[in-house]
């Protein structure tokens with residue numbers, strides 16, 4: 001994460017909470033309301049640090065109603081979308097539905113979808129394209145499993161995913177993209193990639209974006225780290241030059257823990 005002399009960041013940090021398949025529609029709005037109150041009490045400045053949540057599909061209408069009704073500055077997104085726009089695709093959720101529900105973002109290619117649901121890079125590229133068709137910014141998740149890391153092929157593997165998943169995007173589209181690096185071996189395991197590991201991969205992703213698109217795209221795209229992020233390790237990870245945010249799973253279900261991650265700048269000052 002780079003900071004300029006006026007104290008603002010070149011790329012606004014994004015702290016994102018992926019609720020995964022947790023919190024029904026009642027629990028979801030309860031947690032969101034508490035989060036908003038907690039951040040209000042802490043006088044959180046959303047113009048400095050953006051806050052997003054990714055609830056299950058069934059929560060999204062309630063989340064939209066709460067965000068609109070209470071004029072919250074927290075933004076939200078879907079955890080997945082269909083590569084198709086409408087029609088006979090039972091169980092799929094269209095990007096146009098997400099757009100209509102006010103989603104700013106959508107996760108694409110989370111490792112749990114790649115591994116459990118067998119989603120290929122070819123499919124994920126179509127999902128990325130579908131998100132752009134409906135003005136929902138994709139948060140593209142990439143990252144390697146343990147065996148690939150141990151073999152030392154993690155950078156090559158992750159950049160390969162990136163290249164396939166963003167194929168065919170215009171530079172204008174790519175400039176808005178968010179990429180989340182999530183080493184699969186660090187997700188929900190308590191194992192955290194060190195800040196240096198996160199920086200190594202984020203720097204490699206940024207360099208690759210310059211090759212695929214151009215330097216201005218590489219400078220604009222926000223890169224997140226995800227994998228066992230907590231309030232106690234977020235500030236050190238976010239200090240790294242090319243890390244512009246975090247994608248938080250388990251810790252986003254605890255309001256105080258997540259609010260402390262959002263307030264990482266406070267820890268940066270006092271560390």
Ligand SMILES: O=C[C@H](O)COP(=O)(O)O
Nearest residue numbers: 018187188227228249250
């Ligand atoms: O989307 C979030 C990531 O899968 C990280 O999950 P985690 O923070 O529970 O390890």
